[in-house]
Amino acid sequence: MQNSFFLLAALLYLIAAVLPTTARRAQSVLTLFGWLLHGAALSADVTAPDAVRVGFAAMLSATLWITVAFYWLENRNSALDSLRVLVLPVAALAVVLPGIFPGNMVPLAGKSGWFLGHIAISILAYSTLTIAAFHAVLMVLQESRLHIRSAQPKAGWFNGALERLPPLLTMEKLLFRLIALGFTLLTLTMLSGAVFSEQLFGQALRLDHKTIFTFFSWLLFGVLLAGRRWQGWRGKTALRFTLSGFAILLLAYVGTRFVLEVVLHRAFI
Structure with a gap:
């Protein structure tokens, strides 16, 4: 069904x-x-x-x-x-x-409540940062339109939708709110994952591909937020960090699990 x-x-x-x-x-x-x-x-x-x-x-x-x-x-x-x-x-x-x-x-x-809690928090973190990535793509397209010098604007409903987007500064503020929320949730994901890993495997963090990719993604988003706070990073720098961090995060779970499940046919927890 x-x-x-x-x-x-x-x-x-x-x-x-x-x-x-x-x-x-x-x-x-x-x-x-x-x-x-x-x-x-x-x-x-x-x-x-x-x-x-x-x-x-x-x-x-x-x-x-x-x-x-x-x-x-x-x-x-x-x-x-x-x-x-x-x-x-x-x-x-x-x-x-x-x-x-x-x-x-x-x-x-035999598993504690941390297991389902960890899954729920991780899904919320991935979802928030996925939204931020889609938002960043829109900003890239919106910014590229500003640099096109054409007397005849391109027709089409998508181009019209881009024209109706809020100003770039407004879009940028929303992007950083999404990243800040996603970074917080990703931090909670890593902390709850450490607790769950210790209960299940007897060690706080296993240095597998998922953990390493997640850490690097978390680091990129953290550096971006710090750069925004202390150096005023914005524009293309912010978009590059956002899309790079999301790509690494996608590899962290979806990429590694796809290889394990589909390519290697291995079960996992």
Whole structure:
């Protein structure tokens, strides 16, 4: 049943993504129904009595589920319609991944409450920084338009949506709020992960690929926030740090888990 819900949610996301800007109400309704189906199917897929699924596809799907919620709420209050063409197609892909790569179920017996808490915090951290990455891409496109010297502006709904974005300074302030929140959540993810790792493996931190990539991503975002606070970093410097930090964070969980699950066919916790 959840596979049917996944496919229907993906279809609704794609339809909402390609609708014209004038069909704002239809976009909102389709996105909302797709999001509800996505959430229902994801919940049924990842939870079981005394077990939880923690594969890379489930994590990525959950991350995009929260990202779609942010887009839907923010687009009702701000002129961020251009996020639609970035977020919804990616969400449509992510929503069907658990049906293709189901991952493994991890028993909850013998595990403390830190386990589920760590997973929840990490998903929130990844989601917040995913939103920041989409936001940074919009800023890159918005900034590039300012440097194009053309007497005849390009037509098209996406270019029109870019023109309706808030000023770059406003976008930049929102970007740093997202990064600050994501950095805080990522810090909590690392701390809760250290506690969970000690309880499960007998050591505070295992120096595996996930830990190393997560640390480097955390370091990049921390340096960016410090540079913003003390050196006034902004513009292209901020965008490069944001996209680089997100790319490394994507490798930390999705990349390493994809290799383990799909390439090496190894179970993990």
